[in-house]
Amino acid sequence: MPPTTLKTHTDRQYDAQLDDLRARLVDMARRVEEMIANSVRALVNRDAALAKRTIEDDHQVNRCEVEADELCLLILAKRQPMASDLRFITLALKMVTDLERIGDLAVNICERAIDLSSVPKVKPWEDIPGMAAIVRAMVREAIDAFISRDAVKAQQVIEWDDEVDAQYRHVVLDVINVMIADRSTVENGVMVQSVAKWLERMADHATNIAEQVIFMVHGKDIRHLGKLPR
């Protein structure tokens, strides 16, 4: 069903619970977006201390996931949501998993940042920050689309994923060339490739969220279009 003027629930406690869940998701997304920025900043600036602080931040994201899950279960048990409310709750359950995974991937990048901070640079970092900037924007816009029930914005996020994939392939080719030219860079080169891979995975999670937003708004499942067995 297309988005229209939102009415409130007759039971205002129900509205309050849904608002609470929405606020928790926004807060979790904000923390995750910050983790992406800090993990890449720690990598580029060879800042091991920032990387360690960012790893600590992941505990808070994990707590957000557990609390949001609990609230979803409570709403399912008490309210038996229907239609767009049901789609919202199922989206929330999936969204927290995607956000938590993005947080974990940021932790991975931080761990590599710590490893790489004490060894010579394989190559300049011009591509990785560019990828990270798009991924951050994807997470931010996916959450914005969720809050504003904006399927057009969600579709935009899905399209950005192609750009991230292209950049990932570019980084991998670049790193391979560096490693072919100088075999001593292989160990560190693989680490750089891993960072690019994790950013690409983050973009996939943001895409998942955007696809779920479209399902929430229109009730239409667009995942795996053309890829499911008939």
Added chain:
Amino acid sequence: MVTAGTSIETERRRMTGSPCPAPGRLRESSVNSDVAATKFRVRRLAAWFGSQKVLHGLDLEISNRRVTAIIGPSGCGKSTFIRCLNRMHELVPSARVGGEVRLDQEDIYGPDVDPVLLRRRVGMVFQKPNPFPSMSIRDNVLAGLRLTHQLDRASADETNERALRSAALWDEVKDRLDEPGGGLSGGQQQRLCIARALAVEPDVLLMDEPCSALDPIATARIEDLIHSLRERYTIVIVTHNMQQAARVSDRTAFLLTGELVEYAPTDRIFTAPADKRTEDYITGKFG
């Protein structure tokens, strides 16, 4: 258009046990078509109480051997709608019906249709269990059938057991068939009423909030029963409990102020309804 006067006469005949044509037909010339995919075809159905119009031209088709749920807020015309499907609406003084309702392609408001025969084919179960309290369980089951049939002991016992088994009550009452129906629990009484409705071998079972007076366990038993009955009967259920509609039905119709807002597969109605009014109602953003 049907007025209350003509049907009250046929109802009187039913109550006094006056002779009627054979069951399973609305009139001598009628043709049974049990295999038809569409059981009821409703066109421009309107209903009044006096000058107050309560249904405003409903169009829908009810599938054979499927469960159809009717949902909507109080006063939307749900009960009136199903009472139009077996001509019970016209039993209310001043009540009128317009439009067309076809059961197996036959116009149930046709001039030579006997409403009593119609109600044998289209049975009804009400909100509050209404067994005859002092009548035995056995006699409760056979009460409807005895209005039109002389039953010998063997066929009475056979019908009794078949109906009670169909209503999933046999195992609980088989050793006390001569005890009064009023001594059963609320859930058992409701299943007894379902057995009574099934004893006359209807095609269709109309259920008007059949679980609203029952506890959750008794409700679950009735829902389980509905699931098994759908293999043999067409069931139309009015319910205020949307979770129940979602659980038991194949298709759901949402009525609002006497109009059909949306009629779609139940899975669709409760996950992604097409109409904003349906969405608002089932998510509790109403009134």
